[in-house]
Amino acid sequence: MSLKTVYQPYFRMGAAVPAQVFESTTALGELCAQYDSMTCENEMKPQFLLDEGENRRNAAQYDRCPAVCFEGVRKYLDFAREHGMKMRGHTLVWHNQTPGWFFTEGYRGEEDAPLADRETMLARLEGYIRQVLEFTQTEYPGIIYAWDVVNEAVEDGALRRSLWTETVGEDFILQAFRFARKYAKQDVSLFYNDYDTFIPWKRDVICEQVLKPLLSEQLVDGMGMQSHMTMNTPDLEEYEKSLRVYGSLGIQIQVTELDIHNADPSASSMEALAARYREVFTILTRNKKEGTADVTGVTFWGMQDDDSWLTGFRGERSFPLLFQDGFRPKTAYQAVLSVPGRVEGDTQDRLPGGERFAFWEKAPVFTREYHVNAAHPEACDENDGSMEHPFATIQAAANLAGSGTRVWIHGGVYRECVHPVCGGNGPEEMVSFEAFGDGEAVIKASVETHDFRRSEGWNLIPPGAQVSLPEGLQIWETRLNPDEFRGYNPFCAVNILHDRLFIEYEKTDMTTYLNRRGMVFCDGKPLKQVSLYNQLGSTPGSYWVEANGQTVHFRLEDDSDPAQHQIELTCREQCFAPEIPFLSYIRVKGLTCAHAATGAPVPQRGAISCYRGHHWIIEDCKIDWSNGVGIDIGNECWHHTFRENQIIGHTVVRGCEIRDAGVCGIAGMFATDLLIEDNRIEGTGWQKMELSWEAGGIKVHNSVNSLIRRNIFTKTFRADHLWMDVGNENNRITRNLFLDGIEQREAIFIECSRDGINLIDNNIFWNVEGRFRPEDIPSEPGSTGWYKMEETGEINGYAVYGEGTDRLHVVNNFIGRCRSAGYFVKSVAFRISGNGRGGTSREARIVNNMFYDCGEAAIKFPTKDNDSQGNLYVKMPGGYLRILYPAPENCLDLQAWQEFYGFDKEGQEGFFAVEVDTEKLTLELKKADRLPEMRHHGTGRQNYITEPEKVLPVKASMETADDFDGDARGERRVPGPFAVLETGRIYELDPRKRK
Known part of the structure; x- marks a missing residue:
């Protein structure tokens, strides 16, 4: 920068x-x-x-x-x-x-x-x-x-x-x-x-x-x-x-x-x-x-x-x-x-520092092609890999694929883990593994099992319990075939094995951490793992693993016979991953990778893994039900020795669907110059392992000069949609949807980042539920709450949350339905990275955003050493603008915010409705059908805008000219990501349609 x-x-x-x-x-x-x-x-x-x-x-x-x-x-x-x-x-x-x-x-x-x-x-x-x-x-x-x-x-x-x-x-x-x-x-x-x-x-x-x-x-x-x-x-x-x-x-x-x-x-x-x-x-x-x-x-x-x-x-x-x-x-x-x-x-390609993102892709030139088609009657790994004589496995082609080779993968299911043995020589001489387009090409890290027998000899009723079992209950067991689990048996390994010392055991439910990595699928849908055999009786659609990891007991959702279904057991850690680190210039395109039995990070090992390589392109792929991580694009962990002139990152992840990753959708440790665009990342975090500290739709460390744009994050469970941990600089997060965070503390978490600027602009945030226990919130009977000196902090749920992070710029976003606040940052003085300083959480710029219906506040600044200008606040509670320190904190309305701190000189307040359909990906603005109770009757101090069309333009931000559509705007614009605000208009939100 x-x-x-x-x-x-x-x-x-x-x-x-x-x-x-x-x-x-x-x-x-x-x-x-x-x-x-x-x-x-x-x-x-x-x-x-x-x-x-x-x-x-x-x-x-x-x-x-x-x-x-x-x-x-x-x-x-x-x-x-x-x-x-x-x-x-x-x-x-x-x-x-x-x-x-x-x-x-x-x-x-x-x-x-x-x-x-x-x-x-x-x-x-x-x-x-x-x-x-x-x-x-x-x-x-x-x-x-x-x-x-x-x-x-x-x-x-x-x-x-x-x-x-x-x-x-x-x-x-x-x-x-x-x-x-x-x-x-x-x-x-x-x-x-x-x-x-x-x-x-x-x-x-x-x-x-x-x-x-x-x-x-x-x-x-x-x-x-x-x-x-x-x-x-x-x-x-x-x-x-x-x-x-x-x-x-x-x-x-x-x-x-x-x-x-x-x-x-x-x-x-x-x-x-x-x-x-x-x-x-x-x-x-x-x-x-x-x-x-x-x-x-x-x-x-x-x-x-x-x-x-x-x-x-x-x-x-x-x-x-x-x-x-x-x-x-x-x-x-x-x-x-x-x-x-x-x-x-x-401007849509520019980073906060003003430089254009370092796009490096070129049209590759292939001098050799191989075909893989398991369904072909002549398929054999001894063939020459031609269209007429294809290989049966992808690995057979990978063993031969060198720089400038394209491997065409025809439709079908390939039960293997592909280990490329060679990388490319540059953008024009990549090694490419691509779906041919004649049907879905699926790599599954699982095997089918047909060896079922009734489960016997185990108690379904705990000792002393008075429990009646459901009628028609059927428990089955299957023994693993040793030949199919040779070298890696996920039913023998617990989710977390590596670098678990930082977990705070006294406040962490370790059940999911100690579950086995192996998964069981019935007709493509996962069964739920239980910790004790007798829990099968009360949990339809579940499975339990014996101590030695060799026998799995399971119960189907409708207690039917598994012989009438497709039962799959995960048997491999990954779907596509080199065994040699640092292979680079590899493209993976159009493949579906499913059922990877990855463990919880760290190490960060995904269904698709760059294994510390750089300049990968992963595009138009699907990641389905990865136990831990969907895609890893970084240095894997912090325990490797650093090689001189080592490059990590410069990776493109584009147009992928990453669904139901147990802990993390995309993991990138120490990876720089990332382009992550046009992906849908849904259902991340079902393992409930957010306290492993590596959980999120995307989780990166030390990301520099990266562009994260036009992605859809939705239904992330407990984890963050995006977590940027330690030393992040000159990254731009733009034109994304952050939707329906379930039991989620924050949509974006930027931690311990001191240098340069990280820009969050033109995004849509909607429905951050917060993760807290309602029973921990102290009651405030009568007027007790009126006279407390500071908020207790139990309630959370933020669009953007920072710890020890300076110079966060939040510009032109729509931020709605956050349980606590749209923006909240703590100073965290002792969160020190390396030999650096602690974070001051100063010089944030919150500019030209639309905040809507946040539960406690729109903005919580730790101190006044920040700036807020041009924002629109709609349907906000009392005291929705806050300065937390020095104590006691100040809970202000817009007029006091302007008068005492000089913030939001062009700030506006509104009272109209916004509806977001997170399934159809639409947004609609509606005129208010009522006005809130006024404190200043007849004084003119509270002027709520009730019609979106009457929102006034404000001075445009100096650092970003574009809007949610990627179009440049003039010197003045309405707050938020849209060019105009219109009552009754249905705004199409899918950013992938705005490439």
């Missing part, structure tokens, strides 16, 4: 660096992180390079070639070389900050000293330029890529009168460029640089009297537009016109000294600053893209407000840059990062 990364396709991003930066490791770190170019604020100006003492002492020796000292600039050049940065040289020739003695005979310093003649000054000019260029190009080759040869030579409608014009004459510009061209390397660009380059008369003088004469001798490569601006000047239409005029000359354009003076640090003023920066960068980027101006660099004059030259120059505190004190990014920073997405029209 940096300026240089986002603008790399367009131009360099640089900063002018004052000398004090080298006294701060933080400043130097930010310099490297954000910029790929730097300019000395002063140290390369003649005043700092000319050696006054040496020239005075030996005036005759240096009369025609001045002594120069480079010690002050070496730290800049050394730093640039060590950190792979480039530099702009600023400046060779300037009327200012060139000492007056330099122009006198014998380098005399007296005011009345006679000036040197033209011949002498030309010799000094050439000698100075030659020495500076030879020093930088010899000792620091390739570091300085551009020089401002002449600076600010135009004034009052003509060339500026200066000591240069007095000694050399008005052709000093031409002479300086001739000398610079003579000594500059071919890859060094030469610029003329000036301020107020947008003023029409100045633009004309620069073009006619400076640039065109230089161009006639091919002496100049570029125009430097300094661009010191204010909030009102220049007029940006005139600025763009100037940019295009200079661009029409066929030269480079660089913005060399950009800042925007602003003396007002208020939030509204900083928003206005952000908007102006966004307009400026839109002009620069658009013209670069369209070819009307070859913009090759933008340099900010300073790195943070605290160091800006404007404060001293203007005589008033200025806040003109993208970073406030401590290098904390301002809204303007986010606004600048958002520009390329707006210009390119691909």
Whole structure:
């Protein structure tokens, strides 16, 4: 997440660096992180390079070639070389900050000293330029890529009168460029640089009297537009016109000294600053893209407000840059990062840092194909794998499939675990396993059993119990065939075996953790595992496993004869998984993988497993009834040693249906650059193992630069729809549906993430039930509840919940029916990741969302060090806006929220109905049939919007321009994810239809 990364396709991003930066490791770190170019604020100006003492002492020796000292600039050049940065040289020739003695005979310093003649000054000019260029190009080759040869030579409608014009004459510009061209390397660009380059008369003088004469001798490569601006000047239409005029000359354009003076640090003023920066960068980027101006660099004059030259120059505190004190990014920073997405029209593909997601897929080229068709009469693993002579098993093809191979899998059931033995060589040379399309291709980690007998010799009634058994009860048993369970018997293994030490046993029901991994299916539907044999009598559709894991007893739902049904027993851990780690560039497409007997994570081992490989594509697949994990795409666990240059992630999971995963749908530990899109993840968490800490529709650790979009999460049981655990940075969660969280504490949980921004935008949240015991909620008889100092915290149920996480941005979402709150974050000071700090839960931005009918609150901020703007609150309870600390907490209405904290200046309150059909995936807005009881009768303090059409547009977020449909919106938009709000309209919500 940096300026240089986002603008790399367009131009360099640089900063002018004052000398004090080298006294701060933080400043130097930010310099490297954000910029790929730097300019000395002063140290390369003649005043700092000319050696006054040496020239005075030996005036005759240096009369025609001045002594120069480079010690002050070496730290800049050394730093640039060590950190792979480039530099702009600023400046060779300037009327200012060139000492007056330099122009006198014998380098005399007296005011009345006679000036040197033209011949002498030309010799000094050439000698100075030659020495500076030879020093930088010899000792620091390739570091300085551009020089401002002449600076600010135009004034009052003509060339500026200066000591240069007095000694050399008005052709000093031409002479300086001739000398610079003579000594500059071919890859060094030469610029003329000036301020107020947008003023029409100045633009004309620069073009006619400076640039065109230089161009006639091919002496100049570029125009430097300094661009010191204010909030009102220049007029940006005139600025763009100037940019295009200079661009029409066929030269480079660089913005060399950009800042925007602003003396007002208020939030509204900083928003206005952000908007102006966004307009400026839109002009620069658009013209670069369209070819009307070859913009090759933008340099900010300073790195943070605290160091800006404007404060001293203007005589008033200025806040003109993208970073406030401590290098904390301002809204303007986010606004600048958002520009390329707006210009390119691909905002839906952009991450919070502004860079486009790193799409890596290419059309693969296959040089070999194999066919697998178990139903073919000639199928045999000894065949050649042709269409006419296919393999019987997928593994037979996998044994031969190398880079550039496609394995076609024809319709049928394949009872095996496929172990690819080779990965691809890149995006165009993948190894692909694909359904052929002539029927569903199913890989099952189970076997059919037909060996049934009546279960005898076991008590169905517990000792001493007075229980009557149901009429017609039939218990059956089947013994496992050792040949089918060789190497892995899930009926011998309990769900959790590995890394269970963190479980808090005293508050955890361990039953499901200690259940066996093996599953039993009747006609494709699972039976329920019970812990004791006698529980079969009270549980139709159940099974029990003997201690040695060799015999399974079961009862069908209707007590029928299993011989009349298909009975399947899981016998393999996975369906598709390498046995060799780090195989990469593999595609799995269109397959159904069912009945995987995976254990509870960690380790994270899915029905489909990348087994620590990278650059996999898993698309259009179905995962059905995985005991633990559906798909794993990460490093499996935290116990592996780390290999140098190890890559984990860059995986695509697209268009899949992941249904009824016992613990986790998709698991990605330490996986970065993930693209998870257009999937339906339903019924996750039936194992009730959420306290294994690895449960969720999606569970990731240390995810960086990932895009999770257009997915449907529904009916997740107890677990989170999405859990992002530890060290997540620059991830975007956008245009998803988070529906019907059953006994769910939160829909999204982002934990222990401190750096960068994680953006949650344009999603639909509906019905987060909460996970708590109602009997634990203390009663509040009479007026007891009125006078409590803080809430007890037993009730939960949140759309977005964070622990120890900073800079969460929640923008343009619809958040409805959360049992507790739409947004809630705790500071959790001692949740420390690695050697880092604890979380402050500050600098969250809750912007332009629609909150609807939340049980306790819309927003619970831990402290006031966050921001909330432009939100719409509909059907909210009293005190629905809360600041929790310092105690006692504040429970506020919108008016107090605005008055005392400055939040939601454009906030609105509504009282109308929203209905979401989570089966049909539709949403409807309805006009209110009543108004709530008013506290302020006749005062006008409570103005509820009762018709959705009357919701007012608010200022659009700087960081994301698009809506739920993926379309870009203007400067103002209604709160929430939709472009318009209309009563009675049926909004189709399935995001997969909006690719």
